[in-house]
Amino acid sequence: MHYSKQREAVKHYLQNHTTHPTAEMIYQDLKKTMPNISLGTVYRNLNLLVERGDAIKLDFGDGIDRFDGFTSPHYHFICNKCNRLFDLKMKHLEHINSLASIEFDGEIEGHIIYFHGTCPDCKTQM
Amino acid sequence: MHYSKQREAVKHYLQNHTTHPTAEMIYQDLKKTMPNISLGTVYRNLNLLVERGDAIKLDFGDGIDRFDGFTSPHYHFICNKCNRLFDLKMKHLEHINSLASIEFDGEIEGHIIYFHGTCPDCKTQM
DNA sequence: TTCACTGCAAATCGTTTGCACTGGC
DNA sequence: GCCAGTGCAAACGATTTGCAGTGAA
Numbered sequence: 001m002h003y004s005k006q007r008e009a010v011k012h013y014l015q016n017h018t019t020h021p022t023a024e025m026i027y028q029d030l031k032k033t034m035p036n037i038s039l040g041t042v043y044r045n046l047n048l049l050v051e052r053g054d055a056i057k058l059d060f061g062d063g064i065d066r067f068d069g070f071t072s073p074h075y076h077f078i079c080n081k082c083n084r085l086f087d088l089k090m091k092h093l094e095h096i097n098s099l100a101s102i103e104f105d106g107e108i109e110g111h112i113i114y115f116h117g118t119c120p121d122c123k124t125q126m
Numbered sequence: 127m128h129y130s131k132q133r134e135a136v137k138h139y140l141q142n143h144t145t146h147p148t149a150e151m152i153y154q155d156l157k158k159t160m161p162n163i164s165l166g167t168v169y170r171n172l173n174l175l176v177e178r179g180d181a182i183k184l185d186f187g188d189g190i191d192r193f194d195g196f197t198s199p200h201y202h203f204i205c206n207k208c209n210r211l212f213d214l215k216m217k218h219l220e221h222i223n224s225l226a227s228i229e230f231d232g233e234i235e236g237h238i239i240y241f242h243g244t245c246p247d248c249k250t251q252m
Numbered sequence: 253t254t255c256a257c258t259g260c261a262a263a264t265c266g267t268t269t270g271c272a273c274t275g276g277c
Numbered sequence: 278g279c280c281a282g283t284g285c286a287a288a289c290g291a292t293t294t295g296c297a298g299t300g301a302a
Contacts, residue, residue: 002276002281023267038284043267045282059185063292064266077230090229093222100241103216104203109243115226117235128256128301149292164259169292171257189267190291 006030006037010045014055014069020076020085022064060085060114073110079119086119132156132163136171140181140195146202146211148190186211186240199236205245212245 009030013021021029027042046067049055058066060078066085077086097108118126135156145151153168172193175181184192186204192211203212223234244252 004276004282006283036284040268040285041283047268057187059187059189061183061185063185063189063191065189075226077226077232077234079232080235086230086232088226088230090226093225096219096222096239097241099219100201100203100214100216104212104214104241105246105249106203106205106212107244107249108203108241109206111239111241113222113237113239115223115230115234115237118233120231123231123233130257130301132258162259166260166293167258173293 004045006034006041007045007048009034009037010042011049011054011069014049014067016069018070018087020058020066020068022066026067058085075113075115077115077117077119079122080116081118081122084119088115130171132160132167133171133174135160135163136168137175137180137195140175140193142195144196144213146184146192146194148192152193184211201239201241203241203243203245205248206242207244207248210245214241 010026013026013030019025023039023042023046026046027037027039030037030042046055046057049069050057050067053071054069056068056071058068058076060066060076062083068087070087073092075088075090075092077088078084079086093113097111100111101108136152139147139152139156147155149165149168149172152172153163153165156163156168172181172183175195176183176193179197180195182194182197184194184202186192186202188209194213196213199218201214201216201218203214204210205212219239223237226237227234
């Protein structure tokens with residue numbers, strides 16, 4: 001694999017933003033300092049980073065992919081009001097895999113939890 | 127709201143299939159007995175049922191919406207090998223909402239869990 | 253008659269891909 | 278020089294939408 005300025009920029013962007021950006025957002029921001037970067041390249045590198053395990057791809061119902069450079073297992077919270085996605089700091093609940101395996105005869109390797117409700121910002125605006 | 131044969135058919139279909147079908151699958155099946163039904167109508171009615179709370183829309187990474195007519199809270203399992211989605215019978219874990227709210231200053235109203243691993247069928251084929 | 257709903261086809265839009273070119277090694 | 282990676286634009290595919298026609302109330 002060759003070094004690529006664009007790939008480094010995408011990786012660096014994800015490692016320095018906890019906003020769960022879309023590919024388009026990353027593209028728009030990177031364009032400011034790299035005017036020639038293309039959206040296709042951003043997508044190609046995001047998918048590469050996800051394959052490599054250097055990023056996570058998230059979905060939350062609107063069909064647009066969000067990317068997260070914080071890869072150690074953690075949960076997410078989606079605000080019903082403003083639709084923003086937040087990282088939660090709570091510890092990973094390993095034991096619920098065994099709860100699930102009591103009822104299900106497959107091999108459970110992991111789980112993803114999305115919490116939802118009203119975020120702190122929207123809560124104070126009510 | 128007017129009665130519609132097509133809407134009843136979509137609702138009935140979801141209530142009688144636990145396969146988490148896509149809109150296209152529902153359309154293909156309904157066409158067998160309703161040759162004139164259109165894909166747009168299937169989509170419109172699915173969205174209506176979801177809004178009304180008579181169905182749930184699920185996503186699991188491939189970007190294609192799945193629909194579930196079984197609306198009481200339950201968890202899902204996605205097979206890494208065959209990509210099928212299964213309903214889990216385990217009880218709903220209300221308490222993890224309070225675990226999350228210890229660390230997060232928003233109002234947590236609910237959560238969704240996706241378990242993943244190897245399903246029973248794929249497990250025996252190994 | 254009214255207007256919710258339909259079928260159809262075109263539009264939308266996030267994402268992927270083909271291709272010629274560029275740059276890392 | 279080789280070929281991974283890029284920029285660009287076209288293609289793709291799931292979903293939505295505009296519109297004229299249909300059918301429930």
